[in-house]
Each structure stands twice: as structure tokens, then as C-alpha cells.
Amino acid sequence: MVLKINNISKQFGGITALSNVSFSITEGEILGLIGPNGAGKTTMFNMITSVLAPTSGDISFYDEQISGLKSHQITTKGICRTFQNIRLFPEMTVIENVMTGSHCRTKSGVWKSVFRTKSQKQEEKEIYDKAKQLLETVNLLKERETLGKNLAYGQQRRLEIARALASEPKLLLLDEPAAGMNEQETVELHRLITKIRDMGITILLIEHDMPLVMKTCDRIVVLNFGKKIAEGEPKAIQSNPEVIKAYLGTEGDDDIA
Amino acid sequence: MLGELINPYYLQVASFILINIILGLSIYVTLASGQLSLGSAGFMAVGAYTTALLTTNFEVPLLVGILAGVMLAGIFGIIVGIPSLRLRGVFLAIATLGFGEIVRVFIVNTESLTKGAIGISGIPQLGREILDKLEVIGFDPEILGLKANQFTFLIVFILLLIIVIVLVCFFSRQKNSRVGRAFSAINMDEQAAASMGINVTYYKVLSFTQGAMLAGLAGALYAHVLSYISPADFTYHKAVEILTFSVFGGSEVVGGAIFGATFLTLLPETLRAISEYRYMIYGILLVVMMAYRPQGVIDEQMMRWFKRRKGRRQQHGTENK
Ligand SMILES: Nc1ncnc2c1ncn2[C@@H]1O[C@H](COP(=O)(O)OP(=O)(O)OP(=O)(O)O)[C@@H](O)[C@H]1O
Ligand SMILES: [Mg+2]
Numbered sequence: 148m149v150l151k152i153n154n155i156s157k158q159f160g161g162i163t164a165l166s167n168v169s170f171s172i173t174e175g176e177i178l179g180l181i182g183p184n185g186a187g188k189t190t191m192f193n194m195i196t197s198v199l200a201p202t203s204g205d206i207s208f209y210d211e212q213i214s215g216l217k218s219h220q221i222t223t224k225g226i227c228r229t230f231q232n233i234r235l236f237p238e239m240t241v242i243e244n245v246m247t248g249s250h251c252r253t254k255s256g257v258w259k260s261v262f263r264t265k266s267q268k269q270e271e272k273e274i275y276d277k278a279k280q281l282l283e284t285v286n287l288l289k290e291r292e293t294l295g296k297n298l299a300y301g302q303q304r305r306l307e308i309a310r311a312l313a314s315e316p317k318l319l320l321l322d323e324p325a326a327g328m329n330e331q332e333t334v335e336l337h338r339l340i341t342k343i344r345d346m347g348i349t350i351l352l353i354e355h356d357m358p359l360v361m362k363t364c365d366r367i368v369v370l371n372f373g374k375k376i377a378e379g380e381p382k383a384i385q386s387n388p389e390v391i392k393a394y395l396g397t398e399g400d401d402d403i404a
Numbered sequence: 405m406l407g408e409l410i411n412p413y414y415l416q417v418a419s420f421i422l423i424n425i426i427l428g429l430s431i432y433v434t435l436a437s438g439q440l441s442l443g444s445a446g447f448m449a450v451g452a453y454t455t456a457l458l459t460t461n462f463e464v465p466l467l468v469g470i471l472a473g474v475m476l477a478g479i480f481g482i483i484v485g486i487p488s489l490r491l492r493g494v495f496l497a498i499a500t501l502g503f504g505e506i507v508r509v510f511i512v513n514t515e516s517l518t519k520g521a522i523g524i525s526g527i528p529q530l531g532r533e534i535l536d537k538l539e540v541i542g543f544d545p546e547i548l549g550l551k552a553n554q555f556t557f558l559i560v561f562i563l564l565l566i567i568v569i570v571l572v573c574f575f576s577r578q579k580n581s582r583v584g585r586a587f588s589a590i591n592m593d594e595q596a597a598a599s600m601g602i603n604v605t606y607y608k609v610l611s612f613t614q615g616a617m618l619a620g621l622a623g624a625l626y627a628h629v630l631s632y633i634s635p636a637d638f639t640y641h642k643a644v645e646i647l648t649f650s651v652f653g654g655s656e657v658v659g660g661a662i663f664g665a666t667f668l669t670l671l672p673e674t675l676r677a678i679s680e681y682r683y684m685i686y687g688i689l690l691v692v693m694m695a696y697r698p699q700g701v702i703d704e705q706m707m708r709w710f711k712r713r714k715g716r717r718q719q720h721g722t723e724n725k
Contacts, residue, residue: 196599222601234596236589238704247585251601257610260581261574267581314601 148210149174149318149349150195150226155204157190157373164190165373167204172318177340177350179364179381181357183393186370188353189231192320195351196228197221208318223251225317229307229324231353237296241287241306244295245278248313274313281309285339301332308339318349325356337363361385369393410550415557419629421669422564424649426622428661429571431650434615436579437608438591440497443484444619444646446504447477449638451620452627453511453518456527459628466533470624477620478613485612489605504643511635523634530563530628531556560629567625571618576658587611619646641683648686651693654700657707664700 150172157165165187172178180188193199195206197218205214213221227248236244253274259267282288285305290298298306304324311319321340325333333356340363344350354360360367361381369377369384371393377384384390427444434441454476455469464472484503491499511518518524535545535556545555578584586607589597598604627633645668653664668686672679693700 198595198599217603218595218598219601219603222599227601228599230596230599234593234599236592236596238592239585239588243585247589247597247602248600250582250586250589253582255582257578257583260583261577263577271581310600 148172149176149208150351151207151210152191152195153205153207155191155194155206156202157187157194157199158202163373165194165201165370168370168373168375169204170368170375170378172349172351174349175344175347176365177344177352177363179360179367180351180353180370181355181360181367181384182370185372187373188370189322190373191370192228192322192351192353195221195320196226219251222314222316225315226320227311227314227316227318228320229304229311229322231322231326233300233303233307235295235298235303235306235310237294239295240292241295241298242275242278242282242291244306244310245281245313246274248310249274249277250314252313252315278309278313281312284312284342285309286335301328304328305336305339308343312343312348316348318351319343320351320353322353323355324352325354325359333359410554410558412554412557415561417669417673419557419561419564421666422561422568423622423626423629424646424665424669425568425662426571426618426625427646428649428653428665429575429658430615430618430622431647432655432658432661433575433618434612435650435655436584436587436591437611438594439488439608439612440493441500441612441615442497442640442643442647443500443503443616445638445640445643446500446507447480447616447619448623448626448642448646449504449507449511449635450477450480451623452633452638453524453623454620455624456524456627456633457517459528460524460526466528466530466628470621470628473624473627474617474620477623478617480620481613481616482609484616485609488612489608501640501643504638504640508635508638511638518635521635523632523636524627525632527627527631527633529556529631530625531558531560533628534559534563564625564629567621572658572662579658583607583610644683644690645686648690651700652689654702654706656699656704657702659707660700660702663702 148171152168152170155165155168156163168191180191182188190199194201197216201214205212207213208224208226213224216224236247239247253270255267255270279288279291282291285308287302287305287309290302295303295306304327308321308324325336328336337359340350340352352360352364364381367379367381367384368375369390376389376393377387379387427448430444430447431441451473454473458464458472459466459469484500488496488499512521514520535552545552548555550558586597586602589600589602590604590607594604649664649668650661652668653662654660672682678685
């Protein structure tokens with residue numbers, strides 16, 4: 148079991164963003180996490196990555212408790228995420244963004260950096276080469292010297308994925324990677340996500356683009372008003388009456404069929 | 405020959421420029437991780453008083469005194485830096501300014517130790533001490549055609565220049581490394597930085613402490629160059645002046661502190677008429693810079709442009725071979 152969410156609840160003052168949600172992810176799987184706006188999907192990511200602490204419940208990663216750790220410790224353990232509202236390092240170049248992603252897999256401190264020791268140079272070269280390779284994977288190699296903020300929207304989303312991959316995650320959390328992408332880009336995104344899975348990385352995907360979700364995911368968990376209302380394979384989810392009701396209730400801005 | 409060229413007054417000004425560059429760097433390095441500290445005057449006072457008291461009262465060697473000043477400023481940096489992690493932007497600026505005032509008031513009020521507002525005089529002079537050491541081994545500045553006082557100013561200038569060059573190399577290299585990237589990442593987006601596995605607490609305290617140590621070093625050197633210090637040297641005016649070096653010159657790059665400190669130290673020296681109004685000018689400069697060029701005169705883009713030009717020229721060079 149890669150990740151086990153155990154009875155997680157989260158309260159924001161009077162709002163219950165998540166209530167007693169449990170599910171788990173097995174190795175090599177692409178698990179979809181869907182639900183109408185405000186269902187609690189991003190909150191779940193924030194629980195997993197310790198951006199916020201759950202009100203109750205716990206989370207384990209490869210059978211090890213991770214609730215209570217700091218965000219950076221969780222990344223070091225092997226969970227990395229992207230953000231719904233893109234959070235790149237805007238004034239860094241594309242390649243610097245990706246190299247920064249390697250932070251927790253490298254060691255050089257102040258003295259090694261200042262004295263440019265052999266091991267430091269070696270390390271810098273390694274993460275530079277790795278960053279180039281990752282940029283190739285997300286098709287941004289040509290833009291490597293561009294500043295993060297000067298990329299087009301879809302490119303920024305891909306850069307965020309490359310940056311996350313640089314931290315060598317075992318589990319990758321993607322928060323609406325297709326948001327703002329055109330049809331062509333979405334097709335490429337689908338290819339990219341399956342390619343990442345084939346690299347041996349387990350994926351938890353939040354997405355509103357239903358065709359993409361149905362095509363990409365092995366299994367889907369559906370949240371509505373903070374509760375898990377369904378879990379299963381894409382076909383079963385598509386025809387689940389609870390799910391259809393939940394989505395119709397939101398005036399159909401997400402078309403499940 | 406050399407004797408005619410060396411003017412103690414110019415060397416004195418140049419030495420102050422170098423000390424101010426160190427102060428500018430102290431702002432630069434704390435800002436690198438997104439923390440605006442106005443505590444530099446306070447940390448400077450810690451460094452200056454530590455070495456002044458040790459060397460005048462206990463005849464501790466200068467080097468030991470200066471290092472003690474730097475270390476103590478660094479310890480204060482950690483002590484102030486950790487609780488300050490909760491504070492951002494202007495709140496951090498106010499808290500650190502408060503720290504500076506606490507240090508100053510403490511110095512004024514502990515007369516038995518610090519001589520209060522009167523200050524400490526007769527602090528061993530850096531140049532004089534070096535000359536004494538050299539005379540012991542039979543050196544005479546006459547060999548260089550210099551009078552003793554010319555030599556002391558010259559040797560202080562050279563020593564400070566070496567220190568500044570070492571520091572500039574140190575911080576330029578740090579910037580282009582894993583540590584520097586961690587600082588910038590935190591500066592740009594703390595939450596994203598943490599999500600990339602960067603220990604935000606550690607790096608923020610590190611950068612704050614480095615800034616404190618630099619200010620402490622500048623203070624210690626200042627004490628031994630001037631040989632007289634008083635609490636009036638470390639008021640909040642000084643804190644604002646130090647901030648102006650960095651903000652005017654450019655707070656994103658090491659070169660900014662160098663330019664800012666040099667320009668703003670020379671300005672009142674060359675234009676005596678301005679000297680009286682310097683704090684007013686600093687105020688105006690800060691407002692104008694914030695409105696039109698918040699990153700300062702020298703910014704990252706300018707440095708990149710230089711680098712690219714240099715790169716291109718080198719390329720041409722190899723092609724021509
Ligand atoms: N930091 C916060 N403070 C207060 N309330 C919050 C906070 N974060 C989320 N919420 C609330 O929790 C609920 C769930 O929000 P969440 O962002 O998890 O939804 P979501 O499923 O990601 O929605 P969307 O599809 O729009 O991104 C919402 O009602 C939201 O307003
Ligand atoms: Mg969301």
C-alpha cells in the first residue's frame with residue numbers, strides 16, 4: 148500500500164471540508180480524486196502534504212505514519228505535489244525551477260557551495276543533467292533559460308510537474324493539471340501522466356476534465372461536501388447514481404457523461 | 405614616490421566604503437530569503453562593543469576580539485531570527501528595528517560596563533596594531549617611502565579590501581548553489597519551497613544569522629578603524645542608512661550592495677553641501693526607488709545581460725582561435 152488515508156476529517160471553523168474520508172492507493176496506480184467545486188479535494192492534498200493538519204484521522208505512507216511531519220519532511224519521504232493555482236518560482240529560470248526541485252535529494256551546504264568542492268560540482272552537474280532530462284520529458288527543454296513567469300499557462304503547468312519529479316517522488320499528487328489547457332495540450336498531458344506512471348511513480352490526480360479522468364485513471368474516488376460518496380473503476384463511477392446526482396446538483400459545469 | 409600618492413583622507417573614505425559594503429551585504433543576504441531586517445545597526449553595535457570591550461579592558465588580541473564580536477552578533481541573530489519566523493514584511497522590519505533600539509538603550513543604560521552615552525574611546529587601532537607587530541620584526545614603513553600614519557591607513561584599506569573581496573566571492577558563490585536556490589525559493593514562495601522539500605525554518609534562520617554576522621563584522625571593524633564608538637553610531641538612522649545602501653544599489657544581487665554603498669558614501673564626501681541633508685536624501689531615494697525601481701539600480705536582469713555579453717565574447721574568442 149503506497150498511501151492509506153484513515154478517517155480524515157478537517158474542519159475550518161464551522162465548515163466541514165472533509166468528514167471521515169478513507170481510501171488507499173496501491174503501487175503503480177493512477178487514482179482519480181474528483182468531486183464538485185468545494186468538495187474538499189485540494190484540502191485532502193493539503194492534509195497529505197502537511198500544509199494543514201487534519202482535525203482527526205491519520206495518514207500513512209508505505210505503512211509509516213506521516214501525519215504530524217513537516218511539509219519538507221513529507222517531500223523527502225517521497226510525496227510531491229503540484230498546485231491548483233500554479234506556484235512556480237517566477238523569477239527563476241525554467242531549469243533553476245527544476246534544479247530547486249532536487250533540493251531534498253542533494254546535500255551540499257554552505258561550505259561546500261562556497262569552496263566548490265569536487266562533490267558539490269559533481270552534484271550540481273548531476274542535477275543539471277537530470278533537470279534537462281526532465282524538461283525533455285515535459286517538452287520544455289527549449290525554454291530552459293526562460294524565466295518561469297514568462298511561460299504560457301500550459302507550459303507553467305508542465306514545468307510544475309517537472310519540478311515535482313525532480314524531487315524523485317514515489318507518489319505524485321497532481322491538482323487539476325489540465326485546468327487552462329487547450330485540447331491538444333490535454334491530450335499531451337494524458338500521455339505525460341501515463342509516461343510518469345510507467346516510470347514507476349504512483350499518481351493521485353485531481354481533475355475536473357472528465358474525459359481525461361475517465362481515460363487516465365485506473366480507479367476513482369468521488370468526494371461531495373467533504374464525504375466520500377463513491378469509489379471504483381471509471382465505468383462504474385460514470386453510471387453511479389450518487390455521483391450523477393452530485394454533479395447535476397452543481398448545475399452541470401462538470402459534465403460527467 | 406609612493407608617499408606622495410597616498411592621502412590618508414582618501415584612504416579613510418575608501419575604508420568606510422568597504423565597511424558600508426559589508427553592511428549592504430548584510431541586508432542583501434537576509435533579503436535573499438525574503439526577510440526585511442532593520443536590525444543591522446543593532447547587530448553592528450553588538451559586534452563593535454564586544455570587540456571594543458574585550459580589547460580595551462582585557463587586552464585580547466584584535467583578531468580574537470573581532471571574531472568574538474562576529475560570533476556574538478551571530479548568536480543574537482539566531483535568538484532574534486527564530487521568533488521572527490512568524491513575522492513577515494513590515495512586521496519583521498518593525499520587530500528588528502525594536503531589537504536595534506533595545507541594544508542601543510541597553511548600552512546607554514549599562515554605564516558601568518559600556519560607559520553609556522559617552523562611548524568607548526582608545527580602542528586599539530587596526531592599522532597601528534599591525535604596524536606595531538611589523539616593527540617588532542624589523543619592518544619600517546620608510547622602506548616604502550611612507551610615513552607611519554600613511555602606512556596605517558594604507559594597510560587598513562588593503563585589509564578591508566581583502567575581506568570584502570572574500571565576502572563578495574563567498575556570497576556570489578553561495579547564491580549560485582543549492583543554498584542560494586533555497587533562499588530564492590523561500591523568497592518567491594514559501595509554501596512551494598516547503599513542498600519542494602526545503603526546510604524553510606532552517607534556511608530562514610541561516611540567512612538571518614549570516615546577515616547578523618556580517619553586520620557584527622562591520623561593527624567590529626568600524627570600532628577598530630575609528631577607535632571610538634558610542635551608542636549614537638548605532639541609532640535607527642544608521643539602520644535606515646544601511647537599508648538604503650542595499651535598496652538603492654539593488655537588493656537582488658551582490659553587486660547592488662557594492663554599488664549602493666560606494667555611491668552613497670562618496671556622495672556626501674564629494675558634495676559637502678549635500679552632507680547636511682543626507683538623511684533627507686536617503687528618504688527621498690527610498691521613496692523614489694520603491695515607486696519606480698523597487699529592485700534597485702542594479703538588478704538580476706542587468707547581471708544576466710552582462711553575463712550573456714561576456715559569454716558571447718568568450719565564444720567569439722574561441723571561434724577566432
Ligand atoms: N484554508 C482554508 N480556510 C478556510 N476554509 C477553507 C480553506 N481551504 C478550503 N476551505 C473550504 O473547504 C472547502 C473545500 O475546499 P477545497 O479547496 O478542498 O475544495 P476543492 O474540492 O478543491 O474545490 P475546487 O474543485 O473548486 O478546487 C470549501 O468550502 C473551502 O471554502
Ligand atoms: Mg481544489
